[in-house]
Amino acid sequence: MAKLKVEDLKRIKESMKGTVNLRQGDYRVKITVHMGTCGIAAGARTLMSALLEKLEKSGATDIILTSSGCAGLCNHEPMITVEVKEAAPVKYVKLDPDKVDRIFDEHVIGGHPVAEYALSVGSETTY
């Protein structure tokens, strides 16, 4: 039976000593993966795995990765929403792990939304 060892958890605890732990709810960027039945069937879990890997590699402590339910746009799944503090949230649609990779680098880390994967940018123009 594979089980977590208390010693391993203690080791993590020790290694965290001296580092500043962010308070729960204190973050710069929040990434939400939409995890309704529609999202899951379309591949939302692979996005979560890809994002976890990027998050681990980046070593960032000010990014929250979470999930939510169906956003009501089932035909656009899988989707994520990226919220950078003090900026408008961006919904990205019809994603795959490669697109998510780029969104993480350019938007989450770089601060520049990837317009071509976004649901929409601004609203209609008259010209």
Place this chain on the structure above:
Amino acid sequence: MQDLSLHILDIAENATRAGATLIEIDISEDIGKDLLKIRIQDNGRGMDPETLKGATDPFVTTRTTRRVGMGLPLLKQAARETGGDLLLTSESGKGTRVLATFQKSHIDRRPLGDMGATLITLIMGNPDLDFVYRSNLREQEVEVDTRSIRKALNSTVRITDPAVIRLIRDLFSKRVD
């Protein structure tokens, strides 16, 4: 859904939205009877008999009752395709139990899939809820209880910390023969 771990993720996500604080997932087999059993139990708000009756019907309108949708009908179909079935028990205020049985060797029985990814997705999305996962199969024997992880971490490290998530992930890559 490509595999059973995606169905399990979907049903457990329902449980998180039913106000559960503890969600237990058990996967076991009965080799003599050639059965694979998946049990997902939560301590959420449960369903009244009326809601329970419609829960596995995909054509019941569900927009106002958040507890039901396509998830249960899809799992029921996956179970029935193998000659198995889905048993749903629930009581208002006490929680819900989903028991899906499959004929394990049936050609249409979908593979278990990546339960590690399912469990981690659940924990990342619901860091304040507790999950207990137990699998007792020839191909996988794993036990994870977020309550004891939390106790060991003693609130100095978050359960969603990449180092903790990595440890949980690694449990599923160990082959137990």
